[in-house]
Amino acid sequence: MKKILTKLMALAVVAVSVITLGACGASQKSGSSHTISIGIKYDQPGVGFKKGGTYTGFDVTVARYIAHYLGYKDYEIIWKEAPSKQREAMLQNRDVDMILASYSITDDRKKTVSFAGPYLVAGQDLLVRSDNTTIKGPQDLNGKRLCSVTGSTSATVIKERYSNKVQLMEQPSYAECATALFSGIVDAVTTDDIILAGLASNSRGRLKLVGRPFTQEYYGVGIHKGDKALAKKINAAINDMIKTGAWNQAIKDNTSGTGFTPNTKYNPPTAKEGE
Incomplete structure (x- = not known):
């Protein structure tokens, strides 16, 4: 009888271990799937630039701030190149969750995608x-x-x-x-x-x-068509970035020594697009 009880107890321990390991595996899998995919430019120094495995530029800094605000860590951000001609298709095909790639908000583009922002009014x-x-x-x-x-x-x-x-x-x-x-x-x-x-x-x-802009380009965060809930969250992140001073610091860090100053008539903007 003792031998039988010992074997039953051993089996119970094994069963608990298997369940625990299975639960750990599920947790790890769930954690690894908590990612956000963001489209940026890879070839615009100071805006969106990839060198080796490093991503820099004002758009990248803003994208990171938004991702952190939404609850994502750096290692949970998946960066993807977003060439100008492919931006709408990337959003429509859900290749990315959002795009920050010197992407101007226009009525024509809003026929196929939605925007949050603006986060900068360039010229x-x-x-x-x-x-x-x-x-x-x-x-x-x-x-x-x-x-x-x-x-x-x-x-x-x-x-x-x-x-x-x-x-x-x-x-x-x-x-x-x-x-x-x-x-x-x-x-x-x-x-x-x-x-x-x-x-x-x-x-x-x-x-x-030269430093004398003569147009206005409202840079927005491209998102899937009609996603008002996400637009509202992104706008909150942008407005928070401006409020905390992180927006101004991002401008300085990415355009240092160039004499660039965003047009103060339009900047910093108030983000409310897409809500």
Whole structure:
């Protein structure tokens, strides 16, 4: 009888151990699935930039703040590259939970996706060589050579509204536009001011931001269409970031030495889009 009882007790211990291990496994699996997927740019220094396994830039800093506010740790963030032409599709296909990639809020885009924010109001500006003293705004580009990225409307805006004799040049990326500016092939580069500030910061003093924005671009957090609950949470995170001073610090950290200051008429913004 003692032998039988001993065997039964041993079996009971094994059974409890199996149940415990199973429960631990379930807990670990559940923990590992607590992640958030965020789309960013990989090729915009100061905004969204990937180098090795490191992600930096203002958009990345804001994205991290939002993720932390929503209850995610750094190791629970999955970063994904979000090229401009793929952003709507990535959200519609649920490849990502949100996108922060110099993503302007527009009525056309809101037909297929929703936004939270804005978290920054950028403005189109110009990047020139540091020794340039003649280009002070878009009206000074007649007879000059201007670079922008293929498919962008930035250069067209200047040609149609300010300098109809400007010579336009397109490159696949703003980094290549910056290279053309270094080498004297073009006289200026145009896009949103914070993107240009990032390029200037990466230029070791060879390039400078003109610092006279002439449009407004409301950067939003792209989310799945109609997700008002998430928009409200993201807006709370953005407004908290501004209130605590972390927003201002993020601007300073990511555009240091460029002279960039967000247009104080519009910044910092109040996030209420999508609610």
